[in-house]
Amino acid sequence: MTIKFLIRFLPEEYQALLVLAQRIVSSFDTKEKAMEFFEVVADSLKDGKIKTTEWERMGSKAGIFTTRQMQYQNRNNQQGLCKTCPKPMSKSGYCAEHYPRHLELNRQRYHRFKSKNLAQELP
Numbered sequence: 001m002t003i004k005f006l007i008r009f010l011p012e013e014y015q016a017l018l019v020l021a022q023r024i025v026s027s028f029d030t031k032e033k034a035m036e037f038f039e040v041v042a043d044s045l046k047d048g049k050i051k052t053t054e055w056e057r058m059g060s061k062a063g064i065f066t067t068r069q070m071q072y073q074n075r076n077n078q079q080g081l082c083k084t085c086p087k088p089m090s091k092s093g094y095c096a097e098h099y100p101r102h103l104e105l106n107r108q109r110y111h112r113f114k115s116k117n118l119a120q121e122l123p
């Protein structure tokens, strides 16, 4: 309550930062989750710069990087429903109708990836 009162007297940039920090701190319900987040941060700071994928991982661990699509998919996944429609899940997060489509799209994505000769770089 006192923080909300004090925030009003700060410049706008700092207000946004404080709200963000509050949101990050309130998203950790256990000590382990907080430690996990700080481990991810330390891991991505090892080489001195942060890649976009690392930003994404940090954001998702902190509970701030979520799109509406991700929220919908997560909610459906927790309720045992398909990621793209409200039918019951059959395999790997998709219903019987959307699972073959998911496989086909992944196959196309892989071959597009392979045609750029990037597949050799995989571990």
Ligand SMILES: [Zn+2]
Residues within 6 Å of the ligand: 082, 083, 084, 085, 086, 087, 094, 095, 096, 097, 098
């Ligand atoms: Zn579906």
